[in-house]
Amino acid sequence: xxxxxxxxxxxxxxxxxxxxxxxxxxxxxxxxxxxxxxxxxxxxxxxxxxxxxxxxxxxxxxxxxxxxxxxxxxxxxxxxxxxxxxxxxxxxxxxxxxxxxxxxxxxxxxxxxxxxxxxxxxxxxxxxxxxxxxxxxxxxxxxxxxxxxxxxxxxxxxxxxxxxxxxxxxxxxxxxxxxxxxxx
Amino acid sequence: xxxxxxxxxxxxxxxxxxxxxxxxxxxxxxxxxxxxxxxxxxxxxxxxxxxxxxxxxxxxxxxxxxxxxxxxxxxxxxxxxxxxxxxxxxxxxxxxxxxxxxxxxxxxxxxxxxxxxxxxxxxxxxxxxxxxxxxxxxxxxxxxxxxxxxxxxxxxxxxxxxxxxxxxxxxxxxxxxxxxxxxxxxxxxxxxxxxxxxxxxxxxxxxxxxxxxxxxxxxxxxxxxxxxxxxxxxxxxxxxxxxxxxxxxxxxxxxxxxxxxxxxxxxxxxxxxxxxx
Numbered sequence: 001x002x003x004x005x006x007x008x009x010x011x012x013x014x015x016x017x018x019x020x021x022x023x024x025x026x027x028x029x030x031x032x033x034x035x036x037x038x039x040x041x042x043x044x045x046x047x048x049x050x051x052x053x054x055x056x057x058x059x060x061x062x063x064x065x066x067x068x069x070x071x072x073x074x075x076x077x078x079x080x081x082x083x084x085x086x087x088x089x090x091x092x093x094x095x096x097x098x099x100x101x102x103x104x105x106x107x108x109x110x111x112x113x114x115x116x117x118x119x120x121x122x123x124x125x126x127x128x129x130x131x132x133x134x135x136x137x138x139x140x141x142x143x144x145x146x147x148x149x150x151x152x153x154x155x156x157x158x159x160x161x162x163x164x165x166x167x168x169x170x171x172x173x174x175x176x177x178x179x180x181x182x183x184x
Numbered sequence: 185x186x187x188x189x190x191x192x193x194x195x196x197x198x199x200x201x202x203x204x205x206x207x208x209x210x211x212x213x214x215x216x217x218x219x220x221x222x223x224x225x226x227x228x229x230x231x232x233x234x235x236x237x238x239x240x241x242x243x244x245x246x247x248x249x250x251x252x253x254x255x256x257x258x259x260x261x262x263x264x265x266x267x268x269x270x271x272x273x274x275x276x277x278x279x280x281x282x283x284x285x286x287x288x289x290x291x292x293x294x295x296x297x298x299x300x301x302x303x304x305x306x307x308x309x310x311x312x313x314x315x316x317x318x319x320x321x322x323x324x325x326x327x328x329x330x331x332x333x334x335x336x337x338x339x340x341x342x343x344x345x346x347x348x349x350x351x352x353x354x355x356x357x358x359x360x361x362x363x364x365x366x367x368x369x370x371x372x373x374x375x376x377x378x379x380x381x382x383x384x385x386x387x388x389x390x391x392x393x394x395x396x397x398x399x400x401x402x403x404x405x406x407x408x409x410x411x412x413x414x415x416x417x418x419x420x421x422x423x424x425x426x427x428x429x430x431x432x433x434x435x436x437x438x439x440x441x442x443x444x445x446x447x448x449x450x451x452x453x454x455x456x457x458x459x460x461x
Contacts, residue, residue: 040267040350042433061436062405063412075434077265081217087409089215090434092265092402093222093258096187108188109217132186 001068002029002183003082003114007103007133009036009125011153015173016123020053020071022177027055029183031071032082034106036099036125039077046073060088074101081109097129107133111140118142119183121176125157135165145169145176185233187225195235199223202239203256206249209323211256213386213411219256226255254326258406259296263305263344266433267351269401269453270306274351277428277455278310281396287316289397290422292385294320297331297370298344303399304374305348305360316377319391323384332380334370336361341368385415390422398423401454402432409439416440420458429456 008016012035023031037045049071050057059075066072066086074080079101081089089109096102103122107130110118120137122130124147138144146167149155161167171179191199196219200211211219223238230248232238242249264270281287294300300320307313322328345357361368381391386407398419404412416437419429429446431437431454437446446456 040347042268059434061434061438062432063409063436063438078434081215081221083215083217089217090405091215091218091221091258092260092405092432093218093225094261104188105221108221112190112217112220132188136188136190 002117002119003032003110004029004119004121004180004183005032005034005107005110005137006121006123007034007107007125007130008123009099009103009127009129009154009157011124011126015147015176017049017052018173019177019180020049020055020057023053023055023071023180025054027069030066030068031055032074032080032106032110033071034074034080034101034103036101036103036129037076039100042076045076049073060090062088062090064088074106079105081105082113083109084113086113097127099127099129103130104133108136111137111142114142116141119145121145121147122158122161123147124152124154126154127156128160130157131160131164134161134167138165138167143168145171145179147176148172185228187228188221189224189227191220191224191235196220196223198239199235199242202242203249203253206242207253209253209384210387213408214256215406215408218258218406222256222258226252229255250324250326254324257293257295257322257324257327260298260402261296262340262347263298263302263357264347264351265298265302266401266453267347269430269433269455270302271351272450272453272455273430274306274310276449277397278307278312281428282310282312284396285315287312287397288319288392288395289316289399290319290321290391290395291399292321292419293400293403294322294331295327297334297336299399299401300331300378301334301360301370301374304378305357308360308374313374313377318378319381320378321381321383321385321391323382323386323388325382328380328382332375334372334375336368336370338368385418386411390418393422394424395422395427396424397428397430399430401430402435404431404435413440420445423458425458425460427458429458430454431456
Protein backbone atom coordinates (compact mmCIF):
# COMPACT_ATOMS: atom_id res chain seq x y z
CA UNK A 1 0.00 0.00 0.00
CA UNK A 2 1.29 3.46 -0.87
CA UNK A 3 0.71 6.71 0.98
CA UNK A 4 0.09 9.54 -1.43
CA UNK A 5 0.40 13.10 -0.20
CA UNK A 6 -0.81 15.92 -2.41
CA UNK A 7 0.03 19.54 -1.71
CA UNK A 8 -1.39 22.58 -3.42
CA UNK A 9 -2.27 26.20 -3.06
CA UNK A 10 -3.57 28.88 -5.39
CA UNK A 11 -4.89 27.29 -8.57
CA UNK A 12 -4.82 23.71 -7.31
CA UNK A 13 -8.48 23.18 -6.43
CA UNK A 14 -9.56 22.20 -9.95
CA UNK A 15 -6.69 19.73 -10.28
CA UNK A 16 -7.44 18.13 -6.91
CA UNK A 17 -11.13 17.87 -7.83
CA UNK A 18 -10.22 16.22 -11.14
CA UNK A 19 -7.91 13.75 -9.41
CA UNK A 20 -10.53 12.77 -6.83
CA UNK A 21 -13.21 12.45 -9.49
CA UNK A 22 -11.08 9.91 -11.36
CA UNK A 23 -9.74 7.82 -8.51
CA UNK A 24 -11.80 4.60 -8.63
CA UNK A 25 -13.95 3.30 -5.81
CA UNK A 26 -12.02 0.78 -3.72
CA UNK A 27 -8.70 2.52 -4.36
CA UNK A 28 -6.19 0.65 -2.19
CA UNK A 29 -3.90 3.56 -1.27
CA UNK A 30 -4.34 6.34 1.27
CA UNK A 31 -4.37 9.94 0.11
CA UNK A 32 -3.39 12.90 2.28
CA UNK A 33 -4.36 16.34 1.02
CA UNK A 34 -2.60 19.41 2.34
CA UNK A 35 -4.11 22.43 0.64
CA UNK A 36 -3.72 26.04 1.62
CA UNK A 37 -7.10 27.30 2.76
CA UNK A 38 -8.80 30.07 4.71
CA UNK A 39 -8.04 29.57 8.38
CA UNK A 40 -11.39 30.73 9.72
CA UNK A 41 -13.60 28.75 7.37
CA UNK A 42 -14.01 25.33 8.93
CA UNK A 43 -16.80 23.84 6.84
CA UNK A 44 -17.51 23.44 3.16
CA UNK A 45 -14.17 22.30 1.76
CA UNK A 46 -14.71 18.56 2.32
CA UNK A 47 -18.23 18.88 0.96
CA UNK A 48 -16.97 20.67 -2.17
CA UNK A 49 -14.27 18.07 -2.79
CA UNK A 50 -16.69 15.21 -2.13
CA UNK A 51 -19.16 16.29 -4.79
CA UNK A 52 -17.50 14.31 -7.58
CA UNK A 53 -15.20 12.04 -5.59
CA UNK A 54 -15.59 8.27 -5.67
CA UNK A 55 -13.72 7.79 -2.41
CA UNK A 56 -14.47 9.01 1.06
CA UNK A 57 -12.94 12.37 2.07
CA UNK A 58 -12.68 13.56 5.64
CA UNK A 59 -10.83 15.96 7.92
CA UNK A 60 -9.15 13.97 10.68
CA UNK A 61 -9.26 14.72 14.37
CA UNK A 62 -6.10 14.44 16.42
CA UNK A 63 -5.04 10.81 17.05
CA UNK A 64 -7.54 9.38 14.53
CA UNK A 65 -6.19 6.22 12.86
CA UNK A 66 -5.17 6.32 9.21
CA UNK A 67 -7.29 3.99 7.06
CA UNK A 68 -6.59 2.82 3.50
CA UNK A 69 -8.74 4.02 0.63
CA UNK A 70 -9.64 7.30 2.31
CA UNK A 71 -8.60 10.82 1.34
CA UNK A 72 -7.74 12.94 4.37
CA UNK A 73 -7.82 16.72 4.15
CA UNK A 74 -5.66 18.75 6.55
CA UNK A 75 -8.07 20.79 8.73
CA UNK A 76 -8.08 24.58 8.55
CA UNK A 77 -5.57 26.30 10.86
CA UNK A 78 -3.82 23.09 11.95
CA UNK A 79 -0.63 21.43 10.76
CA UNK A 80 -1.16 17.76 9.96
CA UNK A 81 1.36 15.03 10.85
CA UNK A 82 1.08 11.24 10.56
CA UNK A 83 3.06 9.48 13.27
CA UNK A 84 4.77 6.09 13.41
CA UNK A 85 1.66 4.52 14.98
CA UNK A 86 -0.26 5.39 11.81
CA UNK A 87 -2.26 8.02 13.66
CA UNK A 88 -2.83 11.68 12.89
CA UNK A 89 -1.16 14.33 14.99
CA UNK A 90 -2.47 17.84 14.59
CA UNK A 91 -0.70 20.93 15.78
CA UNK A 92 -1.21 24.67 16.27
CA UNK A 93 2.48 25.39 15.81
CA UNK A 94 3.54 28.61 14.14
CA UNK A 95 2.67 28.92 10.42
CA UNK A 96 5.42 27.64 8.12
CA UNK A 97 5.88 29.59 4.88
CA UNK A 98 2.98 31.73 6.14
CA UNK A 99 0.80 28.64 5.98
CA UNK A 100 -1.08 26.47 8.45
CA UNK A 101 -1.58 23.78 7.35
CA UNK A 102 1.86 23.82 5.81
CA UNK A 103 2.66 21.43 2.98
CA UNK A 104 6.28 21.14 4.12
CA UNK A 105 5.15 19.97 7.58
CA UNK A 106 2.88 17.25 6.19
CA UNK A 107 5.30 16.15 3.45
CA UNK A 108 8.20 15.82 5.92
CA UNK A 109 6.04 13.83 8.34
CA UNK A 110 4.86 11.47 5.58
CA UNK A 111 8.48 11.05 4.46
CA UNK A 112 9.62 10.15 7.97
CA UNK A 113 6.75 7.73 8.60
CA UNK A 114 6.33 5.97 5.26
CA UNK A 115 9.78 6.36 3.66
CA UNK A 116 9.87 4.46 0.32
CA UNK A 117 6.10 3.90 0.49
CA UNK A 118 5.46 7.63 0.27
CA UNK A 119 4.47 9.39 -2.92
CA UNK A 120 4.55 13.19 -2.97
CA UNK A 121 2.68 15.26 -5.52
CA UNK A 122 3.00 19.04 -5.64
CA UNK A 123 0.50 21.16 -7.55
CA UNK A 124 -0.01 24.80 -8.46
CA UNK A 125 0.73 27.38 -5.78
CA UNK A 126 1.94 30.88 -5.05
CA UNK A 127 4.73 30.31 -2.55
CA UNK A 128 7.55 27.84 -2.00
CA UNK A 129 5.75 25.74 0.62
CA UNK A 130 6.10 22.06 -0.28
CA UNK A 131 9.40 22.31 -2.14
CA UNK A 132 11.49 21.30 0.87
CA UNK A 133 8.99 18.61 1.87
CA UNK A 134 9.07 17.08 -1.60
CA UNK A 135 12.86 16.94 -1.43
CA UNK A 136 12.58 15.18 1.95
CA UNK A 137 10.23 12.54 0.49
CA UNK A 138 12.67 11.91 -2.34
CA UNK A 139 15.62 11.64 0.05
CA UNK A 140 13.67 9.16 2.20
CA UNK A 141 13.23 6.88 -0.82
CA UNK A 142 9.76 7.93 -1.91
CA UNK A 143 8.60 8.94 -5.37
CA UNK A 144 7.91 12.57 -6.22
CA UNK A 145 5.73 14.15 -8.89
CA UNK A 146 5.26 17.79 -9.79
CA UNK A 147 2.45 19.25 -11.84
CA UNK A 148 3.88 20.74 -15.00
CA UNK A 149 4.52 24.46 -14.41
CA UNK A 150 3.23 25.03 -17.95
CA UNK A 151 -0.20 23.96 -16.73
CA UNK A 152 -0.15 25.61 -13.28
CA UNK A 153 -2.25 28.72 -12.74
CA UNK A 154 0.53 29.87 -10.41
CA UNK A 155 3.88 28.18 -10.94
CA UNK A 156 5.94 29.49 -7.97
CA UNK A 157 5.50 26.34 -5.90
CA UNK A 158 6.24 23.78 -8.60
CA UNK A 159 9.18 25.76 -9.97
CA UNK A 160 10.69 26.01 -6.48
CA UNK A 161 10.39 22.23 -6.07
CA UNK A 162 11.95 21.43 -9.44
CA UNK A 163 14.83 23.77 -8.62
CA UNK A 164 15.94 21.85 -5.52
CA UNK A 165 14.89 18.26 -6.29
CA UNK A 166 15.42 15.89 -9.17
CA UNK A 167 11.75 14.94 -9.40
CA UNK A 168 10.63 11.59 -10.82
CA UNK A 169 7.88 13.00 -13.02
CA UNK A 170 6.65 16.36 -14.26
CA UNK A 171 3.10 15.73 -15.41
CA UNK A 172 -0.08 17.40 -16.62
CA UNK A 173 -3.29 16.75 -14.64
CA UNK A 174 -4.46 13.95 -16.95
CA UNK A 175 -1.13 12.19 -16.62
CA UNK A 176 -1.13 12.60 -12.83
CA UNK A 177 -4.51 10.86 -12.80
CA UNK A 178 -3.19 8.01 -14.96
CA UNK A 179 -0.08 7.75 -12.78
CA UNK A 180 -2.21 7.42 -9.65
CA UNK A 181 -4.57 4.90 -11.23
CA UNK A 182 -1.63 2.70 -12.22
CA UNK A 183 0.23 3.04 -8.92
CA UNK A 184 1.09 -0.36 -7.42
CA UNK B 185 20.13 23.51 7.37
CA UNK B 186 16.37 23.93 7.82
CA UNK B 187 13.71 23.41 10.48
CA UNK B 188 12.94 19.90 9.23
CA UNK B 189 16.25 18.22 10.03
CA UNK B 190 15.77 14.54 10.66
CA UNK B 191 16.89 13.90 14.24
CA UNK B 192 17.98 10.26 14.57
CA UNK B 193 15.93 8.41 17.18
CA UNK B 194 18.99 7.76 19.38
CA UNK B 195 19.77 11.48 19.44
CA UNK B 196 16.13 12.27 20.16
CA UNK B 197 16.26 10.01 23.23
CA UNK B 198 19.51 11.64 24.37
CA UNK B 199 18.01 15.13 24.12
CA UNK B 200 14.97 14.03 26.15
CA UNK B 201 17.27 12.53 28.75
CA UNK B 202 19.34 15.72 28.91
CA UNK B 203 16.23 17.86 29.44
CA UNK B 204 15.20 15.53 32.26
CA UNK B 205 18.61 15.98 33.85
CA UNK B 206 18.91 19.75 33.53
CA UNK B 207 15.28 20.77 34.02
CA UNK B 208 13.53 17.77 35.61
CA UNK B 209 10.96 17.71 32.81
CA UNK B 210 9.84 14.47 31.19
CA UNK B 211 9.15 14.84 27.47
CA UNK B 212 8.37 11.15 26.93
CA UNK B 213 4.65 11.87 27.25
CA UNK B 214 4.74 14.31 24.33
CA UNK B 215 3.44 13.54 20.85
CA UNK B 216 6.68 12.35 19.29
CA UNK B 217 6.52 13.72 15.75
CA UNK B 218 5.61 17.20 16.90
CA UNK B 219 8.29 17.18 19.59
CA UNK B 220 10.89 16.16 16.99
CA UNK B 221 9.84 19.09 14.83
CA UNK B 222 10.00 21.45 17.81
CA UNK B 223 13.54 20.29 18.54
CA UNK B 224 14.62 20.56 14.93
CA UNK B 225 13.05 24.03 14.66
CA UNK B 226 14.76 25.19 17.82
CA UNK B 227 18.15 23.89 16.62
CA UNK B 228 17.63 25.74 13.33
CA UNK B 229 16.61 28.99 15.05
CA UNK B 230 19.64 28.90 17.35
CA UNK B 231 22.09 27.83 14.64
CA UNK B 232 22.90 24.51 16.28
CA UNK B 233 24.08 22.17 13.56
CA UNK B 234 23.98 18.88 15.44
CA UNK B 235 22.30 17.10 18.34
CA UNK B 236 25.67 16.97 20.11
CA UNK B 237 25.95 20.76 20.04
CA UNK B 238 22.40 21.08 21.33
CA UNK B 239 23.08 18.71 24.21
CA UNK B 240 26.31 20.52 25.13
CA UNK B 241 24.52 23.87 25.14
CA UNK B 242 21.68 22.51 27.26
CA UNK B 243 24.23 21.29 29.81
CA UNK B 244 26.33 24.46 29.84
CA UNK B 245 23.87 27.32 29.39
CA UNK B 246 21.09 27.62 31.95
CA UNK B 247 19.38 30.52 30.15
CA UNK B 248 19.35 28.54 26.90
CA UNK B 249 17.95 25.47 28.67
CA UNK B 250 14.98 27.55 29.88
CA UNK B 251 14.47 29.00 26.42
CA UNK B 252 14.71 25.61 24.71
CA UNK B 253 12.24 24.01 27.09
CA UNK B 254 9.75 26.84 26.59
CA UNK B 255 10.11 26.44 22.82
CA UNK B 256 9.04 22.79 23.03
CA UNK B 257 5.60 23.88 24.20
CA UNK B 258 3.38 24.86 21.31
CA UNK B 259 1.62 28.21 21.46
CA UNK B 260 -1.90 28.83 20.19
CA UNK B 261 -0.37 31.78 18.27
CA UNK B 262 -3.50 33.92 18.15
CA UNK B 263 -6.24 35.14 20.47
CA UNK B 264 -9.88 34.24 19.95
CA UNK B 265 -8.82 31.35 17.74
CA UNK B 266 -12.07 29.68 16.59
CA UNK B 267 -14.12 32.82 17.14
CA UNK B 268 -17.38 30.84 16.90
CA UNK B 269 -16.33 28.94 20.03
CA UNK B 270 -15.73 32.17 21.89
CA UNK B 271 -19.07 33.54 20.69
CA UNK B 272 -20.85 30.41 21.92
CA UNK B 273 -18.92 30.58 25.18
CA UNK B 274 -19.87 34.21 25.75
CA UNK B 275 -23.52 33.77 24.82
CA UNK B 276 -24.23 30.46 26.51
CA UNK B 277 -21.63 29.27 28.99
CA UNK B 278 -20.91 32.54 30.79
CA UNK B 279 -24.63 33.01 31.32
CA UNK B 280 -24.61 29.74 33.27
CA UNK B 281 -21.42 30.61 35.15
CA UNK B 282 -23.03 33.88 36.27
CA UNK B 283 -25.20 31.99 38.74
CA UNK B 284 -22.07 31.08 40.75
CA UNK B 285 -21.10 33.32 43.67
CA UNK B 286 -17.47 32.51 43.00
CA UNK B 287 -16.46 30.93 39.71
CA UNK B 288 -13.30 28.80 39.71
CA UNK B 289 -11.59 28.38 36.37
CA UNK B 290 -8.46 26.44 35.42
CA UNK B 291 -6.35 26.83 32.29
CA UNK B 292 -3.75 24.07 32.46
CA UNK B 293 -0.51 23.99 30.41
CA UNK B 294 -0.80 27.57 29.22
CA UNK B 295 1.66 28.34 26.49
CA UNK B 296 1.76 31.94 25.44
CA UNK B 297 -1.01 34.15 26.72
CA UNK B 298 -3.57 33.84 23.94
CA UNK B 299 -6.14 31.62 25.61
CA UNK B 300 -5.69 33.28 28.99
CA UNK B 301 -6.30 36.84 27.78
CA UNK B 302 -9.08 35.75 25.42
CA UNK B 303 -10.82 34.28 28.44
CA UNK B 304 -10.16 37.27 30.70
CA UNK B 305 -11.45 39.73 28.11
CA UNK B 306 -14.56 37.65 27.50
CA UNK B 307 -15.28 37.42 31.23
CA UNK B 308 -14.70 41.17 31.56
CA UNK B 309 -17.12 41.91 28.70
CA UNK B 310 -19.83 39.98 30.53
CA UNK B 311 -18.98 41.68 33.87
CA UNK B 312 -18.18 38.46 35.68
CA UNK B 313 -14.39 38.70 35.87
CA UNK B 314 -14.38 40.15 39.40
CA UNK B 315 -16.28 37.09 40.62
CA UNK B 316 -13.80 34.64 39.09
CA UNK B 317 -10.58 33.03 40.24
CA UNK B 318 -8.54 31.89 37.24
CA UNK B 319 -5.70 29.43 37.80
CA UNK B 320 -3.16 29.57 34.96
CA UNK B 321 -0.64 26.73 35.24
CA UNK B 322 2.41 25.65 33.30
CA UNK B 323 5.42 23.48 34.09
CA UNK B 324 7.70 26.17 32.67
CA UNK B 325 8.39 29.30 34.72
CA UNK B 326 9.42 31.33 31.68
CA UNK B 327 6.01 30.75 30.09
CA UNK B 328 4.25 31.96 33.25
CA UNK B 329 6.52 35.01 33.54
CA UNK B 330 5.94 35.96 29.91
CA UNK B 331 2.17 35.57 30.27
CA UNK B 332 2.19 37.64 33.44
CA UNK B 333 4.06 40.48 31.73
CA UNK B 334 1.10 41.03 29.41
CA UNK B 335 3.40 42.00 26.55
CA UNK B 336 1.80 41.54 23.17
CA UNK B 337 3.34 41.90 19.71
CA UNK B 338 1.76 44.32 17.25
CA UNK B 339 1.45 41.54 14.67
CA UNK B 340 -0.51 39.42 17.10
CA UNK B 341 -2.82 42.32 17.94
CA UNK B 342 -3.75 42.62 14.27
CA UNK B 343 -4.45 38.90 13.81
CA UNK B 344 -6.29 38.61 17.10
CA UNK B 345 -8.41 41.72 16.52
CA UNK B 346 -9.69 40.18 13.28
CA UNK B 347 -10.76 37.10 15.26
CA UNK B 348 -12.25 39.28 18.01
CA UNK B 349 -14.33 41.22 15.49
CA UNK B 350 -15.64 37.94 14.05
CA UNK B 351 -16.98 37.25 17.52
CA UNK B 352 -18.43 40.75 17.83
CA UNK B 353 -18.12 43.29 14.97
CA UNK B 354 -18.10 46.17 17.47
CA UNK B 355 -15.32 44.70 19.61
CA UNK B 356 -11.92 46.37 19.70
CA UNK B 357 -8.89 44.69 21.25
CA UNK B 358 -7.23 48.09 21.77
CA UNK B 359 -9.69 48.76 24.61
CA UNK B 360 -7.80 46.15 26.64
CA UNK B 361 -4.28 47.35 25.86
CA UNK B 362 -1.96 49.93 27.37
CA UNK B 363 0.94 51.45 25.48
CA UNK B 364 4.23 51.91 27.32
CA UNK B 365 7.66 52.77 25.92
CA UNK B 366 6.73 51.82 22.36
CA UNK B 367 5.35 48.44 23.49
CA UNK B 368 1.82 47.16 23.96
CA UNK B 369 0.66 45.33 27.07
CA UNK B 370 -2.64 43.95 28.21
CA UNK B 371 -4.27 46.09 30.86
CA UNK B 372 -2.87 44.84 34.23
CA UNK B 373 -6.37 44.99 35.79
CA UNK B 374 -7.28 41.95 33.73
CA UNK B 375 -4.88 39.92 35.83
CA UNK B 376 -6.43 40.79 39.21
CA UNK B 377 -8.31 37.50 39.24
CA UNK B 378 -5.45 35.33 37.98
CA UNK B 379 -3.22 33.04 40.02
CA UNK B 380 -0.13 31.81 38.15
CA UNK B 381 1.24 28.50 39.40
CA UNK B 382 4.17 26.46 38.16
CA UNK B 383 2.59 23.06 37.84
CA UNK B 384 2.52 20.24 35.31
CA UNK B 385 -0.88 18.68 34.68
CA UNK B 386 0.87 15.46 33.69
CA UNK B 387 2.84 14.92 36.89
CA UNK B 388 1.53 17.29 39.57
CA UNK B 389 -1.68 17.44 41.56
CA UNK B 390 -4.21 20.03 40.38
CA UNK B 391 -3.82 23.54 41.85
CA UNK B 392 -7.27 23.28 43.46
CA UNK B 393 -10.52 21.43 42.96
CA UNK B 394 -14.19 22.27 42.53
CA UNK B 395 -13.65 24.01 39.21
CA UNK B 396 -16.63 25.36 37.31
CA UNK B 397 -14.68 25.46 34.07
CA UNK B 398 -11.51 23.89 32.69
CA UNK B 399 -10.35 25.51 29.46
CA UNK B 400 -8.03 23.01 27.80
CA UNK B 401 -8.10 23.73 24.10
CA UNK B 402 -5.48 22.26 21.78
CA UNK B 403 -3.30 21.05 24.64
CA UNK B 404 -4.02 17.31 24.32
CA UNK B 405 -2.65 17.50 20.77
CA UNK B 406 0.82 17.42 22.30
CA UNK B 407 0.29 14.42 24.56
CA UNK B 408 0.44 10.78 23.67
CA UNK B 409 -2.74 8.70 24.02
CA UNK B 410 -2.04 7.24 27.46
CA UNK B 411 -1.13 10.64 28.91
CA UNK B 412 -4.25 12.17 27.37
CA UNK B 413 -6.40 9.50 28.99
CA UNK B 414 -4.84 10.07 32.40
CA UNK B 415 -5.11 13.85 32.14
CA UNK B 416 -8.80 13.75 31.17
CA UNK B 417 -9.51 11.52 34.17
CA UNK B 418 -7.76 14.03 36.42
CA UNK B 419 -9.71 16.94 34.99
CA UNK B 420 -13.00 15.09 35.44
CA UNK B 421 -12.21 14.69 39.13
CA UNK B 422 -11.46 18.40 39.63
CA UNK B 423 -14.67 19.66 38.02
CA UNK B 424 -17.89 20.19 39.95
CA UNK B 425 -20.99 18.48 38.63
CA UNK B 426 -22.34 20.72 35.85
CA UNK B 427 -18.83 22.12 35.40
CA UNK B 428 -17.68 22.83 31.84
CA UNK B 429 -14.79 21.27 29.96
CA UNK B 430 -13.66 22.84 26.69
CA UNK B 431 -11.23 21.15 24.32
CA UNK B 432 -9.91 22.03 20.87
CA UNK B 433 -12.04 21.84 17.74
CA UNK B 434 -10.06 18.91 16.30
CA UNK B 435 -9.59 17.08 19.60
CA UNK B 436 -11.88 14.40 21.02
CA UNK B 437 -12.31 12.25 24.10
CA UNK B 438 -11.99 8.97 22.22
CA UNK B 439 -10.11 6.38 24.23
CA UNK B 440 -10.78 8.11 27.56
CA UNK B 441 -12.62 6.11 30.23
CA UNK B 442 -14.23 9.28 31.47
CA UNK B 443 -15.84 9.95 28.11
CA UNK B 444 -19.31 9.14 29.49
CA UNK B 445 -18.91 11.70 32.26
CA UNK B 446 -18.90 14.52 29.73
CA UNK B 447 -22.00 15.39 27.73
CA UNK B 448 -21.56 17.76 24.78
CA UNK B 449 -23.12 21.19 25.18
CA UNK B 450 -21.91 22.12 21.71
CA UNK B 451 -20.61 19.34 19.48
CA UNK B 452 -19.23 21.73 16.87
CA UNK B 453 -17.31 23.78 19.45
CA UNK B 454 -16.27 20.79 21.61
CA UNK B 455 -17.76 22.18 24.82
CA UNK B 456 -18.76 19.56 27.39
CA UNK B 457 -20.52 19.56 30.73
CA UNK B 458 -19.72 17.08 33.48
CA UNK B 459 -22.70 15.05 34.59
CA UNK B 460 -23.12 13.25 37.90
CA UNK B 461 -22.29 9.56 37.53
